[in-house]
Amino acid sequence: MKLLTRFLDSAINVFSFFGSVLLVLVMLLVVTDVVLRYFFNRPLLWVFDVTEYSLVFITFLAAAWLLKKESYVVMDFLLIRLSQKTQAVVNTVTSVISALVCLVLVWYGTDVTLDLFRLGIREQTQLRAPSFALYAIIPIGSLLLFAQFLRKTRGEMSHLKTLRNKSGNVQKN
Helix, strand or coil, X not given: CHHHHHHHHHHHHHHHHHHHHHHHHHHHHHHHHHHHHHHCCCCCCCHHHHHHHHHHHHHHHHHHHHXXXXXXXXXXXXXXXXXXXXXXXXXXXXXXXHHHHHHHHHHHHHHHHHHHHHHCCECCCCCCCEHHXXXXXXXXXXXXXXXXXXXXXXXXXXXXXXXXXXXXHHHHC
């Protein structure tokens, strides 16, 4: 289990690193395109396509890392009004549902990606990139996100068990 955990952590870190690099490259490309377009009247026609594809890649490369670090926006205005035990139950349920959604993305994303590969479909853009290469990040990133949601679920269940034990001890005294 420790080996699997280390592998998952390494994969998440590598993906987030590539997402960060891609974000910096996109920023540099956009700045370069703006300078070339407005000062030299020589725009790079492919920058829009690369930026568009990169945003999808960045999302799926970084999602599992953001979940692992709990660096995401939480709409908790209702949740904070609940007891700790109820919060743990809600967090457990939402983690399970989220894991299932990720599993659906893995399943259908893989199916679509393989179909695009078999059919040899290309994007109708300046770059004419093979579509499967652009869609492949969805099932791959979703698989890591699925695994991270499973870990989050396990942590929430452990937290819930701890809360139940504490409340059981308080009632006995």
